[in-house]
Amino acid sequence: MAFDQLIGAGAVARVIAAWVGNVAGGSGYAFRRAFEHGIPRPLAMEDHSNFSVGLALKAAAMGVPYLPTFTGFGGDIVRDHPRIRQLADPFGGPDVLAVGALRPDVAIIHVQRADRQGNAHLWGNLGLTVEAAYAARRTIVTCEEIVPEEVIRSDPNRTVIPGFLVTAVVEEPGGALPSSVQGYWRRDFQPFLDYHRTSRTVDGLTAWLGQWVLEIPDRRTYLERLGPQARERLAVRDQRLAAAANFAP
Amino acid sequence: MAFDQLIGAGAVARVIAAWVGNVAGGSGYAFRRAFEHGIPRPLAMEDHSNFSVGLALKAAAMGVPYLPTFTGFGGDIVRDHPRIRQLADPFGGPDVLAVGALRPDVAIIHVQRADRQGNAHLWGNLGLTVEAAYAARRTIVTCEEIVPEEVIRSDPNRTVIPGFLVTAVVEEPGGALPSSVQGYWRRDFQPFLDYHRTSRTVDGLTAWLGQWVLEIPDRRTYLERLGPQARERLAVRDQRLAAAANFAP
């Protein structure tokens, strides 16, 4: 949905992605308008599968020009793809596809907690978060809580990115809403449905961007606008704590 | 040290490794005798750096014939190496080295806890443990504790290998001794020094293998032979618990 909103706002010239849509319903209408009709501006598209875009980020994270894979043979994604080449296997096996490195200018990742140096603990859904954080030229960590450094150091296996790779740390509770954050926030599904319905037309999208982006000076206002009971409805109150892990030496 | 002991026992025909020695002192004497003089049997050696052997395992874990790297250029390890080839970068950058996949027949990994299905939690030192577990045809998990499945499921990000990749699970507390296990056992350094001294000669090694391997029917006997205070001296009693992580949905 975030892709679609940025596209609809005219902020995007080129998309490199495996999927652009809305988890509520499939189609991203702003994406379609841009791709099909150049509204509000023409859009260049580099299509991927989840694995190939993941490997492109992973290649950058590993510091190599490409990673080999078997995904994509027989399909149109890899045909004439600017970032994918068919290569012979130097060990005599079948050909592989080389997916070229993708180095984002900026990655923004939201985590549960980080210290002031940017050492960040993340748990729950990972997807390609870690690869993106390592691949990017600059990585910005937003977090539910800035915690004392001893909290991070109590569980170094939970650290997904060391602070020396992090450009900035932002404490922004609820910063991933309406998406979920394990142990902190439930997904707020209604905004996904609302956006999907509203963004069907340019006028609807413009109104939506006004109401939910341009008129929102900060996250607190966003939470207020979600409704008086938003925090109560969405904040996780239960506790299901990870089993103890002892790091004593 | 384990490499050296297996070699000294005549159990090894070929070593694929980046380093064979003893953390106490450097040289592995049995390794030297086998390599230099074919005692007790000739030894084929495939030399690696830590990264290249790691990439070989990672390639197998990822299901690809090789992974590209820049490590090794200008050195002798990669010269005429059976598993490493120099390749052109299909995207026009400098050449890379392709490290071919290495698929162990068996990997044995020791973890803190696993459930009966082999879903395993590991924390502390990782090294190449996870890559080996994914790369191998068969993976055996030994653990300090078999725990109820709810313990593993309380922290799915701590699971380093899912049980469906695991051939067998063995509950064997202290199974990594004399090496350490975070939160459970300290390193017992004396056996490393003793082995290093004793293994200097074939006779010394033979005596050592008798005393510490052939006459040891089980782990309990091993712990007893370490000395009456071994458990007290080596078992971790302190608690430095990982900060709480809430997985409540």
Place this chain on the structure above:
Amino acid sequence: MSIATYTRRELMVVAAAREIRDGEVVFVGMRLPLLGFGLAKATHAPHAIGLFENGVIRDRPAEQFIYTMGDPPNIAGAIACLGLIDVMSLLQQGRVDVGFIGGAEIDPLGNLNTTRTRTRDGVVRLPGSGGAGDIASLAGRTVLIMEHEPRRFQPKVAYVTSPGHFPGRRRGGPATLITTLGVFDLQGGMFRVKTLHPGVSLQEVQAATGFALEAATNLATTQPPGDDELDFIRHADPEGFWTGDTMRS
């Protein structure tokens, strides 16, 4: 039991569940396959393991309804929560027996299009591959799920997002297609009606298919859901979000 007592999508869930054998490793999608996986686990395949492309591995369905595979209830209680590259690597290694994918268009070779197509009004952009192209490329076999409409069944799809059968395929390929009208056998490049859903005629299916169909002379009827199966589905999707009679996408 009459056809009025269950929806076509409920029947499709049941048909999907039947494609999973006990003990199999299943690449699960959202929507109908997710329900099918849960149903299979609850009935004939209690030992099946489910992988999600975001990195989640589960051996039991989520305790609450989920909109996306990253939603907190899909992580809580999982066996493992790894990254996208990790589970895609397992897929690429050949560790996944069966994967489910959907499409907007299909052709006789089982090629699926979810990227872009062309109508009288011009180009229509669809969301893209997501993980579908990877599952189609790398799973041991795939089960396809489609709305059965004439415009979706094309002699040749406009874009091959998820490759079907093609010369030189190394592994897998479409095994079964489940539609709103019937179940089809796609093994080895065939496209043959296997069963028709209750109340559906072969003529009706042929009319909804943009290419000639093969069919056995004595066509069986798709076995309708039993009461236990319906109970399970309605418990898992209490509001009919995915299985109601109105399609959401």
Place this chain on the structure above:
Amino acid sequence: MSIATYTRRELMVVAAAREIRDGEVVFVGMRLPLLGFGLAKATHAPHAIGLFENGVIRDRPAEQFIYTMGDPPNIAGAIACLGLIDVMSLLQQGRVDVGFIGGAEIDPLGNLNTTRTRTRDGVVRLPGSGGAGDIASLAGRTVLIMEHEPRRFQPKVAYVTSPGHFPGRRRGGPATLITTLGVFDLQGGMFRVKTLHPGVSLQEVQAATGFALEAATNLATTQPPGDDELDFIRHADPEGFWTGDTMRS
């Protein structure tokens, strides 16, 4: 302060510490570089970050003495505990400023051998690269640490385990060599005496070096350890395990 008040290895630790600039990312080895890293952190480089090839990232020294980088005290209180591939990937990305490596033999180009050599008695097998070859290949610059003995300083090493300067090198290479006799500048392929340890003459160094040395006319003396520096070292290595006068390997 007279030379009798500190050991040569203590002096080498101090020289190693001085090679670390504040804020740098350092690939730390065991033994003397580990102590040097701790000393640098405690004095002029409080913001240095230390990476260990097993995956550990620390911004402060371990609280207890460690024999190996995987020992529990090196994990407790770490910023992050990742895998070997993760930290090697950071190294390959170019995120590491300086790395420390040792060797059994060195030549004028800074090539190090820790794999195998030849004496009058035949082949001598050494432990191998470990991570040294990777650090030599990929770090922004390397600092080498050696015993200064004639048999170790060869016109050409028998085997290049850790590549020094060579035509076509893309990054890094040996910057400084610290020996038991002095400090040497190896930048850009030179091999020039920089400072002599107190009480050591140029003649003595040349006699211990199997090839011709370059030296400035007015050679400075290596700055001896200060009291604070010695205090730090003796606190970190109380039994002189690494810094005592008897070499352990």
